[in-house]
Amino acid sequence: MKNIRLITILLICLLSWGLSAAARVEIQGARLSSQNEMARLVLDTSGPVVEHNIFSLDSPDRLVIDLAGVSLSGPLRQPDPTNPLLTSIRSGERPGESARIVLDLKRKVRVKSFCLQPDGRHGYRLVVDLTPKPEQEVRQEALAEASRGLSGHPSVQQRSVKLKARDVVIAIDAGHGGKDPGAVGPRGTREKDVTLAIARVLARLVDKEPGMRAAMIRDSDRFVILRERIRIARKHRADLFVSIHADAFRDRSVRGSSVFTLSERGASSEAAKWLAARENEVDLLAGIDLGKSNEEVAGVLMNMTQNMTMEHSMLAAKPVLDELGHLGKMHQSRIQSAGFAVLKAPDIPSMLVETAFISNPEEEKRLRDPAFQNQVAKAILVGIKRYFEANPPPQTLFAMRNDRGASSIRHVIERGDTLLDIARDYQVSLPSLRSLNQLESDRIRVGQVLRIPES
Incomplete structure (x- = not known):
C-alpha cells in the first residue's frame, strides 16, 4: 500500500542516524558528475541532513534545494559546460538557520534525492539525481497550464477543487496458466481455467465499483512465472494482491474454501532475497542507496515494511474469509499461513484464496458453474471493500468518504x-x-x- 511506502520513507533518516538537536550541519563541498543524460549532485556535509525540501521554478527552469539547520562553508563548485542538465549553481543562507541552493537548468528535470552515511571514504552526503523530463510530459504540463488560462499560480480556491481521488488498485492473479494447468478434477476440469474465469468476473465487479480498479496479472491462458506476477503487481502500484486458486487433495471428500497469507518464515527468507538484490532494495526502500555499511539499517527497514505489509494482509484476508463462509462449508475457519511465492511482495498486502477443492466431484461441478464463479467473486469483492473501508489508503475515495x-x-x-x-x-x-x-x-x-x- 502507498501508506506503507510513506511510513517507510518517513522513518529512513530516523533509523539511519537518529534525530538530534546537535550543532548546525555544514555543507563542506559539492561534487558533480554526469552520465549520458543524467546528472548527480553530491553535497558533502559535516553531519546528517535531517530535513530538506526540493521544488522547481519555471521561466527560466531552476531547481531549489532548501536545507533546514544547514550552513555553507563557502561557494560551491560550478558545473562543467558539458554537463547535460546544469548551467550553474548558486547558494546562500536564509533567515531561520537554513541554506538554499539554486540549480540553473538547461531543461526541465525529474528529481530524486537521498541521504548517505559515512562509508570510510566519504562522510555524510545528500545526493540529488537529475534526469530529463520526457518531452511528452513537458507538453502535457504546458497544455494543462494553458487550459487554466492563468498567467501566474492558481489561487487556493481554484486549486482546492482540482484534487481527484485516486483509485485503489487490486492486482488479481489467476493461478497457474499456459503450460501449468494446476490441479485437474475428476471430470478433467483444469484449475487454470477455473481461476481465470473467477478472476475475470472479479475484475469486472471491481471496475464497476467507484474508486476501485482491477489489474489482471494474466487475462489469457498464458504461463507467468511467480516472480513476474509480483513484478506486474508492483508495476501497477497495487494496493492489494489477490491470488485465486482451486485446491486439490488425494482424499476426494475434502471440501471448502480457505484463505492464506504469507508465513513469518516465508517473509524472513524473502527479506534476505530482496536485500541481496540491490535494484530491488533501492526500489523498495524509497530509492535509498544503501551500501554495505548500511546493511543493518536496510534490514531494519525491510523488517518494518514487511511487518506492516503482513499486518495489512491479515486485515484484508479476514473479511474475505468471512464472506466466503457465507457460501458454504469452509475447509479452514481461520486464516492460514504459508510461504507461497506470489504472496512475497514486501510492500503489497497479499492473500491467496483457495476457492474450493477441484478434486471433490461436487465442488468441481460448482467451480464449472458461472453462477458459483460469480458468487465467489462477489464474496471476495465484499471482503475487499470492507478492508478498504476500515483501512483507506490516502487520497482515495475510501479515505475521502471516511473524512x-x-x-x-x-x-x-x-x-x-x-x-x-x-x-x-x-x-x-x-x-x-x-x-x-x-x-x-x-x-x-x-x-x-x-x-x-x-x-
Whole structure:
C-alpha cells in the first residue's frame, strides 16, 4: 500500500542516524558528475541532513534545494559546460538557520534525492539525481497550464477543487496458466481455467465499483512465472494482491474454501532475497542507496515494511474469509499461513484464496458453474471493500468518504504556499488547520494534501 511506502520513507533518516538537536550541519563541498543524460549532485556535509525540501521554478527552469539547520562553508563548485542538465549553481543562507541552493537548468528535470552515511571514504552526503523530463510530459504540463488560462499560480480556491481521488488498485492473479494447468478434477476440469474465469468476473465487479480498479496479472491462458506476477503487481502500484486458486487433495471428500497469507518464515527468507538484490532494495526502500555499511539499517527497514505489509494482509484476508463462509462449508475457519511465492511482495498486502477443492466431484461441478464463479467473486469483492473501508489508503475515495464528516474541502500544496496564507484564504483559524491535519509545526511540502476545517 502507498501508506506503507510513506511510513517507510518517513522513518529512513530516523533509523539511519537518529534525530538530534546537535550543532548546525555544514555543507563542506559539492561534487558533480554526469552520465549520458543524467546528472548527480553530491553535497558533502559535516553531519546528517535531517530535513530538506526540493521544488522547481519555471521561466527560466531552476531547481531549489532548501536545507533546514544547514550552513555553507563557502561557494560551491560550478558545473562543467558539458554537463547535460546544469548551467550553474548558486547558494546562500536564509533567515531561520537554513541554506538554499539554486540549480540553473538547461531543461526541465525529474528529481530524486537521498541521504548517505559515512562509508570510510566519504562522510555524510545528500545526493540529488537529475534526469530529463520526457518531452511528452513537458507538453502535457504546458497544455494543462494553458487550459487554466492563468498567467501566474492558481489561487487556493481554484486549486482546492482540482484534487481527484485516486483509485485503489487490486492486482488479481489467476493461478497457474499456459503450460501449468494446476490441479485437474475428476471430470478433467483444469484449475487454470477455473481461476481465470473467477478472476475475470472479479475484475469486472471491481471496475464497476467507484474508486476501485482491477489489474489482471494474466487475462489469457498464458504461463507467468511467480516472480513476474509480483513484478506486474508492483508495476501497477497495487494496493492489494489477490491470488485465486482451486485446491486439490488425494482424499476426494475434502471440501471448502480457505484463505492464506504469507508465513513469518516465508517473509524472513524473502527479506534476505530482496536485500541481496540491490535494484530491488533501492526500489523498495524509497530509492535509498544503501551500501554495505548500511546493511543493518536496510534490514531494519525491510523488517518494518514487511511487518506492516503482513499486518495489512491479515486485515484484508479476514473479511474475505468471512464472506466466503457465507457460501458454504469452509475447509479452514481461520486464516492460514504459508510461504507461497506470489504472496512475497514486501510492500503489497497479499492473500491467496483457495476457492474450493477441484478434486471433490461436487465442488468441481460448482467451480464449472458461472453462477458459483460469480458468487465467489462477489464474496471476495465484499471482503475487499470492507478492508478498504476500515483501512483507506490516502487520497482515495475510501479515505475521502471516511473524512467527509470532518471536512469536504481538500487543498493541494504548491510552491509558495504557507500555512498562514492558506488559513487566511479559506478564512479558518491557524490552530484549527493544524489540529485537523495533525501538524506539529507550520512546515508543509509541495504536493501535500490538507483538509480544510469548516469555516
